Amino acid sequence: MNQSLTLALSKGRIFDETLPLLEAAGITVSDDPEQSRKLILPTSDPVIRVVIVRASDVPTYVQYGAADFGVAGKDVLLEHGGEGLYQPVDLNIAKCRMSVAVSAGFDYASAVRQGARLRVATKYVNVAREHFAAKGVHVDLIKLYGSMELGPLVGLSDAIVDLVSTGSTLRANHLVEVEQIMDISSRLVVNRAALKTKREKLQPIIEAFERAASLKQ
Ligand code: PRT
Numbered sequence: 001m002n003q004s005l006t007l008a009l010s011k012g013r014i015f016d017e018t019l020p021l022l023e024a025a026g027i028t029v030s031d032d033p034e035q036s037r038k039l040i041l042p043t044s045d046p047v048i049r050v051v052i053v054r055a056s057d058v059p060t061y062v063q064y065g066a067a068d069f070g071v072a073g074k075d076v077l078l079e080h081g082g083e084g085l086y087q088p089v090d091l092n093i094a095k096c097r098m099s100v101a102v103s104a105g106f107d108y109a110s111a112v113r114q115g116a117r118l119r120v121a122t123k124y125v126n127v128a129r130e131h132f133a134a135k136g137v138h139v140d141l142i143k144l145y146g147s148m149e150l151g152p153l154v155g156l157s158d159a160i161v162d163l164v165s166t167g168s169t170l171r172a173n174h175l176v177e178v179e180q181i182m183d184i185s186s187r188l189v190v191n192r193a194a195l196k197t198k199r200e201k202l203q204p205i206i207e208a209f210e211r212a213a214s215l216k217q
């Protein structure tokens with residue numbers, strides 16, 4: 001039985017914060033994806049390799065079995081839907097929150113109270129739709145792929161739904177966080193078929209990740 005494993009990671013914070021978890025499982029990656037242009041990185045374990053993909057593509061690679069497992073933010077998983085994915089561990093890494101923000105001068109509370117139709121720009125249309133529907137606020141959602149912070153500044157939208165960690169991006173753009181929707185962290189995602197066919201190789205890694213993550217709480 002082929003027990004080789006492919007792990008999908010995005011470069012940047014997810015790669016950086018997954019390295020210590022891999023080390024806890026006895027696996028090291030010597031290439032740095034920020035330096036190297038390689039998209040497939042070998043590891044110290046000859047049967048385990050890492051593929052570098054866009055953060056929002058991790059669930060797709062794992063869903064179709066092009067990668068056996070991966071690490072993805074809850075934000076990304078909620079938009080993807082999680083189909084075909086087993087999500088055994090909250091890794092407690094790449095933490096932030098999903099929030100609603102508006103321009104410093106915008107009176108969000110009274111706009112919501114008056115039942116005005118709010119224009120909301122976001123990459124996270126599913127989360128945003130559910131959040132405002134639950135509050136009974138009517139919204140026009142404008143899908144963006146990045147730089148959401150610009151939306152209210154140029155009159156594209158009244159509000160944005162985006163990830164916030166330190167708050168410095170909002171401050172630098174004169175935006176104010178008016179609602180926190182949910183806490184975000186990254187999860188381990190495993191292809192459902194691989195979990196069965198490659199359990200022998202996967203299980204110890206999942207357990208090592210679980211132990212290392214529980215120490216991070
Ligand atoms: O950057 P790229 O377009 O390639 O993809 P991506 O933004 O999806 O990937 P990446 O690597 O930036 O983020 C991967 C995951 O990290 C996300 O899916 C989140 O789960 C998690 N994460 C944690 C964050 C942040 N913190 C974060 N601060 N993702 C993005 N941000 C951005 C945020 O969108 C905003 O523009 O950082 C800015 C806010 O940061 P502060 O510190 O100024 O508040």
Ligand code: MG
Pocket residue numbers: none
């Ligand atoms: Mg980013």
